[in-house]
Amino acid sequence: MVPDNRIAICPGTFDPVTFGHLDVISRASAMYDTVIVAVVNLPWRKGSTLFTAEERIGFLRDATQTMDNIEIETFSSLLVDFAREKGAMTIVKGLRAISDFEYELEMNQLNRRQAPDIESVYLMASPKYSFLRSSGVKELATFGGEIDDLVPNGVAKHLKERLGR
Ligand code: PNS
Numbered sequence: 001m002v003p004d005n006r007i008a009i010c011p012g013t014f015d016p017v018t019f020g021h022l023d024v025i026s027r028a029s030a031m032y033d034t035v036i037v038a039v040v041n042l043p044w045r046k047g048s049t050l051f052t053a054e055e056r057i058g059f060l061r062d063a064t065q066t067m068d069n070i071e072i073e074t075f076s077s078l079l080v081d082f083a084r085e086k087g088a089m090t091i092v093k094g095l096r097a098i099s100d101f102e103y104e105l106e107m108n109q110l111n112r113r114q115a116p117d118i119e120s121v122y123l124m125a126s127p128k129y130s131f132l133r134s135s136g137v138k139e140l141a142t143f144g145g146e147i148d149d150l151v152p153n154g155v156a157k158h159l160k161e162r163l164g165r
Helices: 019-031 053-063 079-086 098-114 134-142 153-163
Strands: 004-012 034-040 070-075 088-095 119-124
Touching (some): 004 079, 019 034, 019 088, 034 053, 034 079, 053 070, 053 153, 070 079, 079 088, 079 098, 098 119, 134 153
Parallel strands (some): 004 034, 004 088, 034 070
C-alpha cells in the first residue's frame, strides 16, 4: 500500500494513558485526517505492563471520545510494519526532554533503515506535561501521591485500586 500522508500513527505502551499522551494525540488529531493510536500488545512479556491491552484501550477510548478522527488498535509487530499495514505515512511521537531525544534518535535511525518511506514527526511536549511519564504516575499511585491532575479520572481510580497501599 502506498503510504497516505493524511494518516498518522501515535504509538505507545500507554500503561496507562496520561494527559501528556492525550496532549500529543489531540494535537496530532488536528494535523491529520486520521490518527491511529497504536497500543503495544506483547502478551508473551507477561507482567511487563500493569494493565492489559484491553484495559489500556478502554482508558484510551474513554479519553478520546470527543476526537472523531481517532482509531485505537493494538500491534505486536515492528512499528513500521504496522504503519505500512495501515497505509500511514507518518509516526507521531512526543518529545519531553533531551533523554527522550537520544532514545528517539536511535529508534528513528532503526525505523528509517527498515522503512525509508515512513516519516517520524516529533511534537514537543507542552511545558505542563514535560515531566510526565506513566512510570512516574504509577510510582506516585503506589505511595499515595496526588495523581488526579496527571491522568483521566477513570485511570486515576484504577491506579489507586490496583497500586494503592
Ligand atoms: O515508550 P513506549 O510507550 O513504551 O514506546 C513504545 C514504542 C512502540 C513507541 C517504542 O517502543 C518504539 O518506538 N518502538 C519502535 C521499534 C519497534 O518497532 N519495536 C517493536 C514494537 S514494541
